[in-house]
Amino acid sequence: DIQMTQSPSSLSASVGDRVTITCRASQGISNYLAWFQQKPGKAPKSLIYAASSLQSGVPSKFSGSGSGTDFTLTISSLQPEDFATYYCQQYNSYPPSFGPGTKVDIK
Amino acid sequence: QVQLVQSGAEVKKPGASVKVSCKASGYTFTSYYMHWVRQAPGQGLEWMGIINPSGGSTSYAQKFQGRVTMTRDTSTSTVYMELSSLRSEDTAVYYCASGTTGDYWGQGTLVTVSS
Numbered sequence: 108d109i110q111m112t113q114s115p116s117s118l119s120a121s122v123g124d125r126v127t128i129t130c131r132a133s134q135g136i137s138n139y140l141a142w143f144q145q146k147p148g149k150a151p152k153s154l155i156y157a158a159s160s161l162q163s164g165v166p167s168k169f170s171g172s173g174s175g176t177d178f179t180l181t182i183s184s185l186q187p188e189d190f191a192t193y194y195c196q197q198y199n200s201y202p203p204s205f206g207p208g209t210k211v212d213i214k
Numbered sequence: 215q216v217q218l219v220q221s222g223a224e225v226k227k228p229g230a231s232v233k234v235s236c237k238a239s240g241y242t243f244t245s246y247y248m249h250w251v252r253q254a255p256g257q258g259l260e261w262m263g264i265i266n267p268s269g270g271s272t273s274y275a276q277k278f279q280g281r282v283t284m285t286r287d288t289s290t291s292t293v294y295m296e297l298s299s300l301r302s303e304d305t306a307v308y309y310c311a312s313g314t315t316g317d318y319w320g321q322g323t324l325v326t327v328s329s
Binding site for chain 2: 141143145150151152153156157162194196198201202203204205206207208
């Protein structure tokens with residue numbers, strides 16, 4: 108099975124900050140990587156698929172990059188509604204696996 | 215618009231089974247696979263398995279093999295996830311999610327296993 112790691116596990120940031128989260132796969136997954144946002148008590152929301160493609164309706168302040176084993180999610184200017192936990196997921200091979208999450212909170 | 219509406223919270227005793235439903239609307243039910251993902255309290259996301267609503271084929275995570283069964287009813291656009299031999303560690307919120315990349319998610323169903 109492919110193991111996913113994320114760094115950092117948590118971060119504190121201010122409104123307006125640029126935030127970058129890293130996701131690493133234990134083996135190459137091409138670009139079969141998705142990012143999800145989850146707020147407390149809510150279902151995850153899909154942000155990005157195929158490493159860099161934005162889901163419909165997701166604001167362009169979110170961007171993704173990477174291929175192979177290393178990926179990043181960037182939020183260009185953090186807003187109050189962006190404080191949440193972010194998960195990456197590989198879907199290159201079964202079973203699909205999630206990273207442990209990165210919690211973004213207010214500094 | 216796409217909606218996935220799940221059944222309500224359940225409380226079960228250890229050893230029992232639970233069956234959670236997920237009713238899809240707003241798209242052609244048989245066009246997209248459906249995943250089941252769970253989240254224990256304060257923990258991350260765990261993939262359980264997938265069903266093809268068109269033919270009914272399934273694939274389960276090794277961890278749940280023998281305990282989980284996913285089915286679908288095309289007449290009502292509903293998928294089901296049944297988990298048997300419940301233990302306290304199965305206490306979690308269970309989500310359905312449609313599409314290859316989990317484009318749309320249900321609201322979640324809390325299953326509590328307690329004696």
